[in-house]
Amino acid sequence: MRDKITRNPEASRARILEAARIEFVTHGLNGARVDRIAEQSGANKNLIYHYFGSKEALYLAVLERIYAGLRESQKDEDLRGLPPLEGMRRLVGNTFDHFVATPDLIRLMSVENIHYGQHLKRSEAIRPLYGRLLDTLRQILRRGQAEGVFRAHVDEVDLYLSISGLAYFFLSNQHTLSWLLERDFVAPERIAGRRRHVVEMVLSYLTQSSPGEADGAKNQR
16 A cells, blocks of 8 residues: 555655645644654655655645645636626635635644744745735726725735635634624524625725725815
């Protein structure tokens, strides 16, 4: 079994990464054990170290894979040609959907923030992914503003923090908040309702004039 795996490097790496994802999600970085990853993946420890070098490098590879999955699911570059309102609606919805579908992403984000992002900062792959996302947000915003659909003076970084935060917090704190607020946050109808709420909040913000703009319009009358 193990001999067959080692003859197919891509399949072997994929099995190791999948086993490592489960191990890091379950035990965190400090509690994860390469022995268990080897057992679950069917690869020996020497092969794991050959491919990845260290437990920390394997953890970073898992992070890169899961962040790339988020970016791929957002499909933001495909949205650039849509009308601004529809493009933004889909971007917000796609982001929310991926958080729901990938609870491991939330767990690993929490683990990495416990470590002050020190491992993520070693990645050469993740930051460029977000540069492209900000470019897409900027383009959709500027077109929407030019067409009079979106309010002026919106910073794309602040906007993405709001989009991500509205989706992330609901899920990252679901266990404590479900008990405190006496609601089943993972019930399908509750998730669907939350998705609508998040999309509507972002679009309502973007399509309403800011207080300063509204006052300026009144003064011009």
